[in-house]
Amino acid sequence: MSETSLQSAADLSRAQQGDDAAFSRLIAPLHRELHAHCYRMLGSSHDADDALQDALLRAWKAIARFEGRSTLRSWLYTVATRTCLDLVEKRGKRALPMDLSPSSDHAVLVDPPLTEIAWLGPYSVSDLPTGPAAHYEQREAVELAFVAALQHLPGNQRAALLLFEVLGFSAAEIASMMDTSTASVNSALQRARRIVADKVPPVSQQQTIRELGNDRIQELVASYATALEQGDADLLVALLTEDVTWSMPPLGHWYSGITAVMDFATEVPLTRCPSWHHLVTTANGQPAVACYLGMSAESEHNAWSINVLTIRDGKISAVTSFIGAEHFPLFGLPATY
CATH class of the missing domain: 3.10.450.50 (Nuclear Transport Factor 2; Chain: A,)
Incomplete structure (x- = not known):
């Protein structure tokens, strides 16, 4: 076992005994990619902040029960995904103006902001990790067209597509993470791919x-x-x-x-x-x-x-x-x- 692995194992043991500094060291390498996952799910940096904070609090409270049946990364993605799904159910999808109305032919000089709409927001990706090999690159998966397309998917399809196509989890792993069957995951993936393919340009x-x-x-x-x-x-x-x-x-x-x-x-x-x-x-x-x-x-x-x-x-x-x-x-x- 490498020195890094030994340190992680020691930190996991300490975290399970209530050492919050050890828990912080454990999650630090995954913090940025987990935040990007929350942004893709929710379409807002500010919502991603809230979701990740809530997810990490849930993980901290549950770390003593982590038995190592999956990797820590997989377990944290499970917690983060379920947290985001709760928020998707409460807050609904985010939109761009073209999702709501036809385009205007001429300049509209009086155009008050529509504050009742949950708008898609921008995202900073300067230090996103490359992540495992998957269909979408990590940076491709935060491009506006892709994130906007995700907003047209129900939460379970959105989560399945991201976990499979972006993060490289298998359908069986996703089924376990989302507490469903592999057949349901494959069905969700099929429907999600059709919708996204219609809305995302072929060249990233x-x-x-x-x-x-x-x-x-x-x-x-x-x-x-x-x-x-x-x-x-x-x-x-x-x-x-x-x-x-x-x-x-x-x-x-x-x-x-x-x-x-x-x-x-x-x-x-x-x-x-x-x-x-x-x-x-x-x-x-x-x-x-x-x-x-x-x-x-x-x-x-x-x-x-x-x-x-x-x-x-x-x-x-x-x-x-x-x-x-x-x-x-x-x-x-x-x-x-």
Whole structure:
């Protein structure tokens, strides 16, 4: 047994005797991937925080009864999944604007936030582990299209798909984790795959980023930020695909197609917003731009939105602007710039 394994075994024994420091050491290597699992299940970083805190409290209370029939990792995923399923039942699914209504043809100048809707939120993945071999890469499995598609699944299908396709557990293991039969798990997987396949593009953002290369991605992101800061409509339109979409949760209206998107862009961010500053970041494994709005170029600019960019064929095919200063701490970004 390796030195690391010996230390883990010793920490498990101590944790089962009530040593909370030993328990913290046990879960530390798995904390980040468990949090990502909770985000995929719930579609919100803040809900993932709550779910993981609750799951780890449950695990701490039950650790003395852990008999080692499965790995500690499998046991913790069981606790986390069941905790998330409880929250899914209570809180329902999260949405993007396109899930709720048709797109708008022209800019909507008065668009109050829909606070009664549970909106999908962005996610920081800078230190996600690679994890075991599975159908979806860890970063692919937090891309916006995939997480949004998951929200269309019932909780049991969502959990089965993630545990099998992303985390590499077998159908028999998942049946044990979810207290059901292997046949039920296979049935849930079959239904979930059909729905997700209809909603997720065949080429992931991770594959697109690898094919384009970092230099081209950085050039696209910098040009997008420059277009907004300088109010340059010609530069912006040159960056977008013909079927581009732009959505801005918690605002309900969204735009589809270059004509509608540019009508919105020229009416609102390019002309009616006094001044923009930007910081480049990443969200959901995709290039993103943190937008700061100010009353003039010289004034203090306040956190406004995290704009997640979806890339296809070397251009921007979707802009998802998560409006709200509450998103910025997730990415270690300042409130003003």
